């Protein structure tokens with residue numbers, strides 16, 4: 001049965017764990033301790049050396065999403081998906097300018113920010129002022145907040161105001177239509193599942209029947225809700241691909257559904273979980289290099305051969321419709 005917050009009859013489960021849930025003094029103290037460990041490691045020469053290695057390993061994989069719902073006018077639209085920058089931890093303004101220069105060179109039509117722009121201080125946002133001026137995609141820049149963006153500020157107001165002032169539209173439970181040559185796309189975003197109040201019905205208000213839809217959600221577990229209402233593509237981050245992987249598995253789990261990195265699919269709905277750009281706590285990435293995926297939308301019926309080529313890791317999301325882990 002549908003509820004006001006789950007138009008498809010499913011509600012994304014809230015994350016659990018020591019870094020999720022209510023902002024108790026104990027949780028705040030734990031987060032501050034981890035942030036201080038992070039800052040000490042950043043300051044040590046070994047930390048800076050490790051950060052340099054991570055920056056050099058940044059990849060920009062070319063991916064495609066094909067759907068018969070995507071009109072010919074938007075065939076070839078290129079999206080740069082930038083998540084989990086965690087600026088200030090090891091990325092200063094010059095590093096960000098270098099990375100954003102690579103994004104500009106890739107000539108995206110849309111730049112989408114998937115949350116966690118800052119690491120442990122609200123003022124780390126200011127590091128984005130100059131880099132953002134380097135990007136002028138034809139259909140604009142859009143963002144949703146992540147758990148760090150919420151947690152390290154008293155509220156999300158300054159984060160939102162800063163980005164809007166820099167020409168980035170914040171899709172906080174909102175959507176907007178992208179149109180070109182008779183084709184349209186509903187681009188929308190929801191608030192963070194851990195720290196915010198995601199509201200999918202509000203994000204979809206205004207969507208036309210059968211309109212192709214791209215959803216931005218920092219937390220990948222929101223796909224559980226999105227896949228129930230025919231959202232063609234959900235773009236998420238948060239997991240960093242596990243950040244440290246051993247024998248293909250991440251010891252730390254960030255997704256209750258196992259959405260750690262890459263492509264997942266449920267019926268005709270796809271999820272791509274980006275590994276993100278930065279790191280948090282430890283300046284280490286093992287078998288999970290940073291990435292900025294470049295996703296090209298294609299008009300037409302996807303073939304099985306095509307689906308096999310769309311991502312580095314295609315899985316069927318094994319979630320029974322109508323089930324709930326909440």
Ligand SMILES: [Fe+2]
Nearest residue numbers: 116146147238
């Ligand atoms: Fe996150």
